[in-house]
Amino acid sequence: MKIVIIGSGLAGLSAGYRLCKSNEVIVFERDPDIGGMAASYCLEHSGKKYFIERYYHHIFRSDSELLTLIKELGLEKKMLWLEAKNAYFVDGKNYPMSTPFEILHFKPLSTLDLVKLGLLVFRIRLIKDTTPYDRIKAKDWILDTAGKSVYENFFAPLMKSKFGDNADSVSAAWLIGRVKIRSDRGKEGEKLGYMRGGFNSLVEALAGEITVNGGEIRTGREVTEIVIKDNAVQGVVTGGEFIACDAVISTVEPVVLDAITGGKLGTLHETLRDIRYQGTACALIGLDVRLMKNGNYWLNIKADVPFGAVIEHTNYVPFEDYGEHLVYVTSYFQNEKSTLWTQKEEDVIESYMKGLERMFPEFSRSRVRWTKLYRRIDTAPVYEKGYLEKVLPFAAGPYGLYLAGMFSSTNYPERSMNGSVKAGFESAELLMKEKEIKSK
Ligand SMILES: Cc1cc2nc3c(=O)[nH]c(=O)nc-3n(C[C@H](O)[C@H](O)[C@H](O)COP(=O)(O)OP(=O)(O)OC[C@H]3O[C@@H](n4cnc5c(N)ncnc54)[C@H](O)[C@@H]3O)c2cc1C
Numbered sequence: 001m002k003i004v005i006i007g008s009g010l011a012g013l014s015a016g017y018r019l020c021k022s023n024e025v026i027v028f029e030r031d032p033d034i035g036g037m038a039a040s041y042c043l044e045h046s047g048k049k050y051f052i053e054r055y056y057h058h059i060f061r062s063d064s065e066l067l068t069l070i071k072e073l074g075l076e077k078k079m080l081w082l083e084a085k086n087a088y089f090v091d092g093k094n095y096p097m098s099t100p101f102e103i104l105h106f107k108p109l110s111t112l113d114l115v116k117l118g119l120l121v122f123r124i125r126l127i128k129d130t131t132p133y134d135r136i137k138a139k140d141w142i143l144d145t146a147g148k149s150v151y152e153n154f155f156a157p158l159m160k161s162k163f164g165d166n167a168d169s170v171s172a173a174w175l176i177g178r179v180k181i182r183s184d185r186g187k188e189g190e191k192l193g194y195m196r197g198g199f200n201s202l203v204e205a206l207a208g209e210i211t212v213n214g215g216e217i218r219t220g221r222e223v224t225e226i227v228i229k230d231n232a233v234q235g236v237v238t239g240g241e242f243i244a245c246d247a248v249i250s251t252v253e254p255v256v257l258d259a260i261t262g263g264k265l266g267t268l269h270e271t272l273r274d275i276r277y278q279g280t281a282c283a284l285i286g287l288d289v290r291l292m293k294n295g296n297y298w299l300n301i302k303a304d305v306p307f308g309a310v311i312e313h314t315n316y317v318p319f320e321d322y323g324e325h326l327v328y329v330t331s332y333f334q335n336e337k338s339t340l341w342t343q344k345e346e347d348v349i350e351s352y353m354k355g356l357e358r359m360f361p362e363f364s365r366s367r368v369r370w371t372k373l374y375r376r377i378d379t380a381p382v383y384e385k386g387y388l389e390k391v392l393p394f395a396a397g398p399y400g401l402y403l404a405g406m407f408s409s410t411n412y413p414e415r416s417m418n419g420s421v422k423a424g425f426e427s428a429e430l431l432m433k434e435k436e437i438k439s440k
Contacts (some may be wrong), residue, residue: 009036
């Protein structure tokens with residue numbers, strides 16, 4: 001059976017990996033590189049090449065499908081579980097937030113508010129099923145359970161930096177999922193997973209498996225149409241060429257899927273148009289000195305700067321692996337009207353530099369070796385109240401059309417590499433099952 005996969009992110013590559021041994025697989029990728037949001041830069045320092053993700057990435061111990069895949073590909077020895085120091089920058093001061101003890105001594109909250117916060121986290125950890133919370137706004141739920149001060153002084157800036165103007169409409173299910181995963185830490189703090197050499201090794205290993213089994217990955221090839229006739233997939237159009245196939249797995253943003261199927265997905269059409277995505281403008285800065293001398297990896301921010309977090313990668317993964325200090329400065333943005341999307345690259349970098357100067361008086365541009373900016377408009381669905389009804393099925397309706405990606409059930413209430421790997425596997429398994437049924 002000939003299968004076309006649209007998109008070479010982790011969902012597409014995982015589906016291709018599952019299918020390539022018994023099928024003819026072709027992956028079409030619009031970008032010049034593979035990996036989608038998990039793609040990396042290949043940089044060089046002192047004549048030594050290294051890979052570093054364009055968007056900061058790490059994994060959690062609960063990412064079971066991803067960890068199993070890493071093992072299956074023989075990459076387990078690359079896994080590192082490293083301490084990651086977190087802090088919250090509030091009104092010019094840094095508050096360490098790595099251990100439960102530190103969180104419970106967060107000065108901007110009163111003792112009573114800290115008790116309320118502690119009880120809220122405890123309550124969240126007892127929640128097994130987030131479904132009932134999908135219909136409640138996170139803001140309302142926090143106000144009801146922990147009060148105004150906990151909301152305004154703790155959660156609101158974090159939610160604002162993640163969802164901007166959409167923060168007020170985000171579901172409590174998303175918040176609960178997020179707090180659950182981030183509060184899963186021992187007395188000594190949080191250990192996060194990373195692959196030595198970066199997640200590029202995973203992307204390359206998956207791509208290698210596809211090609212070694214006779215599959216193809218064609219980059220710089222945007223699919224402009226999925227051809228559907230008599231309610232069955234016939235093939236795709238890319239670069240003006242029709243490629244016939246028996247099945248398609250699409251991993252692209254819902255609104256793009258709607259466009260390339262000509263709005264023909266019946267009942268899904270409205271939902272595809274209704275799912276909102278947001279973008280991320282993420283700068284990576286190479287420095288010859290540490291930015292956060294206190295060793296922070298992740299700094300959340302409540303301050304008047306145009307970004308929501310500063311992430312010092314080399315305060316987490318050994319500096320020796322790179323030979324230079326690597327810092328991400330990042331912000332989500334809500335739509336194509338945002339200046340983070342419309343401004344020239346150098347202007348976004350300039351605004352981030354000014355923000356760093358305001359936050360870190362000892363920061364000097366003379367220590368900056370290089371900067372890079374990666375911007376995409378389709379980096380995460382906005383998990384608004386009621387989002388569960390919009391989660392897309394793995395089978396899209398027409399025979400032979402399957403869907404896997406950030407919009408899948410495996411990625412709700414929080415999208416992740418694990419969720420996309422799982423979505424890729426589930427779509428591939430469904431496809432094989434339906435093929436078997438048809439051939440009987
Ligand atoms: C800033 C940021 C930080 C993150 N941090 C983490 C983290 O720490 N841990 C974690 O687990 N996850 C993290 N994620 C999420 C993770 O990167 C994603 O969930 C996952 O990589 C998504 O994979 P995907 O295959 O579903 O989608 P994508 O990676 O978006 O892949 C879709 C692919 O389809 C291609 N495409 C689109 N349209 C077409 C077309 N018409 N024709 C051909 N190709 C097309 C795109 O170019 C893209 O390559 C982060 C994401 C961001 C943005």
